[in-house]
Amino acid sequence: xxxxxxxxxxxxxxxxxxxxxxxxxxxxxxxxxxxxxxxxxxxxxxxxxxxxxxxxxxxxxxxxxxxxxxxxxxxxxxxxxxxxxxxxxxxxxxxxxxxxxxxxxxxxxxxxxxxxxxxxxxxxxxxxxxxxxxxxxxxxxxxxxxxxxxxxxxxxxxxxxxxxxxxxxxxxxxxxxxxxxxxxxxxxxxxxxxxxxxxxxxxxxxxxxxxxxxxxxxxxxxxxxxxxxxxxxxxxxxxxxxxxxxxxxxx
Amino acid sequence: xxxxxxxxxxxxxxxxxxxxxxxxxxxxxxxxxxxxxxxxxxxxxxxxxxxxxxxxxxxxxxxxxxxxxxxxxxxxxxxxxxxxxxxxxxxxxxxxxxxxxxxxxxxxxxxxxxxxxxxxxxxxxxxxxxxxxxxxxxxxxxxxxxxxxxxxxxxxxxxxxxxxxxxxxxxxxxxxxxxxxxxxxxxxxxxxxxxxxxxxxxxxxxxxxxxxxxxxxxxxxxxxxxxxxxxxxxxxxxxxxxxxxxxxxxx
Numbered sequence: 001x002x003x004x005x006x007x008x009x010x011x012x013x014x015x016x017x018x019x020x021x022x023x024x025x026x027x028x029x030x031x032x033x034x035x036x037x038x039x040x041x042x043x044x045x046x047x048x049x050x051x052x053x054x055x056x057x058x059x060x061x062x063x064x065x066x067x068x069x070x071x072x073x074x075x076x077x078x079x080x081x082x083x084x085x086x087x088x089x090x091x092x093x094x095x096x097x098x099x100x101x102x103x104x105x106x107x108x109x110x111x112x113x114x115x116x117x118x119x120x121x122x123x124x125x126x127x128x129x130x131x132x133x134x135x136x137x138x139x140x141x142x143x144x145x146x147x148x149x150x151x152x153x154x155x156x157x158x159x160x161x162x163x164x165x166x167x168x169x170x171x172x173x174x175x176x177x178x179x180x181x182x183x184x185x186x187x188x189x190x191x192x193x194x195x196x197x198x199x200x201x202x203x204x205x206x207x208x209x210x211x212x213x214x215x216x217x218x219x220x221x222x223x224x225x226x227x228x229x230x231x232x233x234x235x236x237x238x239x240x241x242x243x244x245x246x247x248x249x250x251x
Numbered sequence: 252x253x254x255x256x257x258x259x260x261x262x263x264x265x266x267x268x269x270x271x272x273x274x275x276x277x278x279x280x281x282x283x284x285x286x287x288x289x290x291x292x293x294x295x296x297x298x299x300x301x302x303x304x305x306x307x308x309x310x311x312x313x314x315x316x317x318x319x320x321x322x323x324x325x326x327x328x329x330x331x332x333x334x335x336x337x338x339x340x341x342x343x344x345x346x347x348x349x350x351x352x353x354x355x356x357x358x359x360x361x362x363x364x365x366x367x368x369x370x371x372x373x374x375x376x377x378x379x380x381x382x383x384x385x386x387x388x389x390x391x392x393x394x395x396x397x398x399x400x401x402x403x404x405x406x407x408x409x410x411x412x413x414x415x416x417x418x419x420x421x422x423x424x425x426x427x428x429x430x431x432x433x434x435x436x437x438x439x440x441x442x443x444x445x446x447x448x449x450x451x452x453x454x455x456x457x458x459x460x461x462x463x464x465x466x467x468x469x470x471x472x473x474x475x476x477x478x479x480x481x482x483x484x485x486x487x488x489x490x491x492x493x494x495x496x497x498x499x500x501x502x
Binding site: 095 | 462464473
């Protein structure tokens with residue numbers, strides 16, 4: 001579903017990804033763990049197409065809604081329409097634009113891009129109510145400006161509501177678990193399972209901690225260090241990392 | 252002879268003006284004041300659109316607000332080469348003056364609001380919110396003078412100017428001018444000039460919003476501040492649409 005082959009990328013002339021290869025098949029959840037500065041966030045931004053992140057080599061094939069495509073050739077909003085969702089480590093505040101307005105415009109832009117009819121106000125509200133309920137987020141919060149005045153935990157929860165509404169084929173979740181208390185972690189974990197655990201979907205879960213993986217059981221765990229995948233294993237690898245540290249396990 | 256009547260850049264209130272554009276203007280326009288007198292306890296709301304596409308457009312408004320009366324003026328300034336709105340206000344005790352203005356557009360035009368609020372009675376208030384969005388070689392100005400005389404204790408006056416420049420080459424000027432002779436007053440002023448938030452732009456793209464639509468949402472939210480105090484929702488929407496229509500025409 002997502003095939004990253006020998007990916008090289010740099011920011012401001014500094015190479016961060018140095019030949020990263022990774023394949024995620026439909027129906028699989030992969031976790032990526034790794035020390036600070038390994039290139040985890042860079043990988044998510046490169047997949048999302050953030051300006052300033054320059055790909056200098058390699059390729060990314062994505063089996064999206066319109067068949068397999070060269071992901072890196074698409075503009076960021078086209079990647080979203082193809083079915084890619086990027087969960088942000090630091091969700092961005094957009095003053096003056098409500099969550100409901102933002103998500104309705106986003107969803108309908110994606111639908112138009114795919115040649116589908118936009119949802120009416122009523123249809124959209126019904127969908128939003130259902131997904132907010134799933135993540136136990138109050139509808140009053142959905143009426144407020146995007147992420148403005150939200151706590152760290154609320155922002156992450158809002159990211160998951162966004163994911164529920166946009167219903168992507170593939171999600172790259174960058175440290176979705178950071179900033180969450182134990183209860184919120186469970187709610188978010190359950191949300192990821194409900195929205196993305198599907199034979200037709202895939203997830204790349206970038207995390208620092210094993211904790212989230214208790215709720216969202218990964219099929220594979222990778223260790224990312226120095227811009228490459230250094231080691232791949234099953235869920236037990238995450239436990240080993242937690243106990244022994246990156247230096248021992250990935251050495 | 253007529254030139255003797257024309258202002259020069261040495262006049263403080265004209266220092267950012269496009270005086271060349273005034274050369275062919277009918278001098279009678281300088282004497283053409285619109286008067287708005289609000290009787291004690293009354294409330295008046297008026298909306299203005301400056302969209303004259305010729306050389307120069309000068310709109311002069313003189314407002315007298317009686318005791319405990321209220322006057323709210325709102326304006327969208329999208330005019331041609333030089334488009335200037337002047338507002339001179341006197342507020343009596345217990346009265347309030349509200350102004351919300353937007354200058355928006357490209358080309359090489361100068362669009363400006365020049366206000367002068369005389370607080371010469373105690374216990375009156377005024378609030379001004381001006382937003383400017385420009386591109387090309389266009390200029391947006393807000394020159395806001397507030398005079399608080401010695402007897403005008405408990406005056407509460409505020410002015411707030413923010414500009415977004417979409418391209419290098421566009422200009423915004425803010426000139427707050429506060430003369431306060433009373434010692435128990437509140438007079439707030441703020442000015443900020445910047446570019447569109449690129450982090451928010453990428454966040455919106457990652458949710459599927461094409462760049463033009465994302466920009467429109469951001470700018471709509473930005474200028475909406477100026478019309479928050481406009482109670483009539485339909486009028487508020489009309490003002491926003493008028494301003495945003497100019498953005499759509501942008502190449």
